[in-house]
Amino acid sequence: MLPFVFILPWILGVLLFQAYPILDAFYHSFTIYDVFQPAKWVGLRNYRNLFENTYTRMALLNTLLYVAVSVPGGLIVGLLQALLLNVKVRGLQLFRTLAIVPGTVPAAGAAAVSVFIWSPGLGLINSILEWLGLPWRQSWIIDPVMVKWIFIFMTIQGGIGMLIFLAGLQNVPQELYDASKMDGARSVQTLFSVTLPMLTPYTLFNLLTSLIGAFQYFTAPMLMTGGGPAGGSTFYAQIIYENAFVFFRMGHAAALAWILFVICVVIVFAVFRSSASWVYYEGGN
Amino acid sequence: MAGLSTTRDQGMGGVYLGMRSRRAIQHTVAYLLIAAMLVIALMPLAWMFGTAFETVEQTRITVPIQWIPNPVTFENYVKGWATRDWLHYLRNTVFLAVFVGVPTMLSCTLAAYAFARMKFPGSEALMLLNISLMLIPDQVTLVPRFVMMARMGWVGTWLPAIIPSMLALNPAMVFVLRQFFRAIPNDLSDAARIDGCHDLGIFWRIVLPLSRPILALQIVLITSWAWNELLFALLYLKDKSMQTLTLAMQGFIGIREDTAWGQMMAMSVLMSLPMMVLAYYGQRYFTEGFTLSGIKG
Incomplete structure (x- = not known):
């Protein structure tokens, strides 16, 4: 009896706040619904409209670009940072602490600083370029194409993925390094045949969480640009939010949410299927 | 050298x-x-x-x-501070962290304990469900959840933060805690059982004290969530009396010729300081927590 008492809140939570909303969104994605009047069935019209809507298409393309570049980029940078912070040099503890600091700045603070850094007028980047005498001053954050790359660049910064890789590195058994050294392997060989394979479970975890996180990218663009200029930094999560809570097109928002759901399920499934061939579990789990 | x-x-x-x-x-x-x-x-x-x-x-x-x-x-601090009632927003941010954090920690620990160390039919399948839920974006359930909360008349109160948290609505935390609880040796609980300790006693006297690092990590994560969160605040904390620091900063950030950059930076510094202190004292829990939480599966 006791296990069910312990788990009852969880079951209620799943039913009320996960299962029901997902099914409800599925139903309403086939309707026109503004909360104030009863939903009206329109079949596939929402889905058709979405694919014809240039704004939606742009947000989807921005998001796919963001995911495709920032996820692998973030993994590589996080891994490199973790490897560097695992070299046994003097002052390592201090370096690790310093490396964590930028990630602790809250989203609003980071947004404020980034807007300043990339602002064309008094911004840091343009100041540095001028200081170095380089003729590359740009309009950066007020340019509809460059703005996407600013958000991608901002995201590619170690962060929590780096910490997870670092924790993973502590779990690699010393015997493996010793054995590799005995066999006369060079550092690069050890990296590719010991360290990286042993880290693959952490890579899988980081890959999945950063993929799902990237599809939900919302806070930084909302704070910094509100999706502008000219929709250049409008990402998928923002148009779900806007359709539902600015335009009260709940049906549209539900269709968008379901497309996102399907995309994520497909990606997660593909990653898991492929993981059998590249993730190494010690003890063959 | x-x-x-x-x-x-x-x-x-x-x-x-x-x-x-x-x-x-x-x-x-x-x-x-x-x-x-x-x-x-x-x-x-x-x-x-x-x-x-x-x-x-x-x-x-x-x-x-x-x-x-x-x-x-220090004029940026003085002038920036005077632009709005920052202590009010700070209080609301702390409220958000507490109202979400306390019930979430309670309900998730219980569920994770049951998953990790109790036998009941369907536990494996439910855990698999929990792992899949970790991978569903919040935006999928966003709209129906809001409509539901609005129907209940909860929008404009703290209930949308509290009620779902009481129902363990944090699959990632359930998973991480379950992995941690599973790694605690059975010998300890067996010994306690022989001494006449019941399930609840084992949970309270043995498992929870041993889990201090992972619980501390969860507190750090939830607090930093409250300091970063925008979407929840936009939907449920719109009322002036409930707005958080992030919402207050949103109105403060802008790219105009007359932007008061210095004040913007000064307020960012003030908002960041608590998180830096928290991370500094919490960092040992990070390595410990992630190492022991068994991401390895």
Whole structure:
């Protein structure tokens, strides 16, 4: 009896706040619904409209670009940072602490600083370029194409993925390094045949969480640009939010949410299927 | 580096010298790379702190860049502080962390304990469901959840933060805690059981005290969530009396000719300080928590 008492809140939570909303969104994605009047069935019209809507298409393309570049980029940078912070040099503890600091700045603070850094007028980047005498001053954050790359660049910064890789590195058994050294392997060989394979479970975890996180990218663009200029930094999560809570097109928002759901399920499934061939579990789990 | 000169005198010859000097080179390269990484990572912060202590005129001078302002002024803090009631927003941010954090920790620990150390039919399947729920974006359930909360008349109260948290609506935390609880040796609970301790007693007296690092990590994560969160605040904390620091900052950030950059930076510094302190004291829990939480599956 006791296990069910312990788990009852969880079951209620799943039913009320996960299962029901997902099914409800599925139903309403086939309707026109503004909360104030009863939903009206329109079949596939929402889905058709979405694919014809240039704004939606742009947000989807921005998001796919963001995911495709920032996820692998973030993994590589996080891994490199973790490897560097695992070299046994003097002052390592201090370096690790310093490396964590930028990630602790809250989203609003980071947004404020980034807007300043990339602002064309008094911004840091343009100041540095001028200081170095380089003729590359740009309009950066007020340019509809460059703005996407600013958000991608901002995201590619170690962060929590780096910490997870670092924790993973502590779990690699010393015997493996010793054995590799005995066999006369060079550092690069050890990296590719010991360290990286042993880290693959952490890579899988980081890959999945950063993929799902990237599809939900919302806070930084909302704070910094509100999706502008000219929709250049409008990402998928923002148009779900806007359709539902600015335009009260709940049906549209539900269709968008379901497309996102399907995309994520497909990606997660593909990653898991492929993981059998590249993730190494010690003890063959 | 000192190794280079001392090894040269030794009779061992080239091999020893080679290994020593190669190590010295490797360490030098590592130092350089670490330094480069830290400079790039910390530059925005240095800029933020610097500008926060500059006058408006100093901010306007962009070349050469002044990293350390001279003279130092506090006028940005004074003026920025006066623009709105920051303590009010701080209080609401703390409320959000507490109202979400306390019930979430309670309900998730219970569920995770049941998953980890109790036998009941369907536990494996339900755990698999929990793992799949970790991978569903919040946006999928966003709209129906809001409509539901609105129907209940909860929008404009703290209930949308509290009620779902009471129902363990944090699959990632359930998973991580379950992995942690599973790793606690059975010998301990068996010994306690022989001494006449019941399930609840084992949970309370043995498992929870041993889980301090992972629970501390969860507190750090939830607090930093409250400091970063925007979407939830936009939907449920719109009312002036409930707005958080992030919402207050949203109105403060802008790219205009007359933007008060110094004040913006000063308020960012103030908002960031609590998180930096929290991370500084919480960092040992990070390595411990992630190492022991068994991401390895």
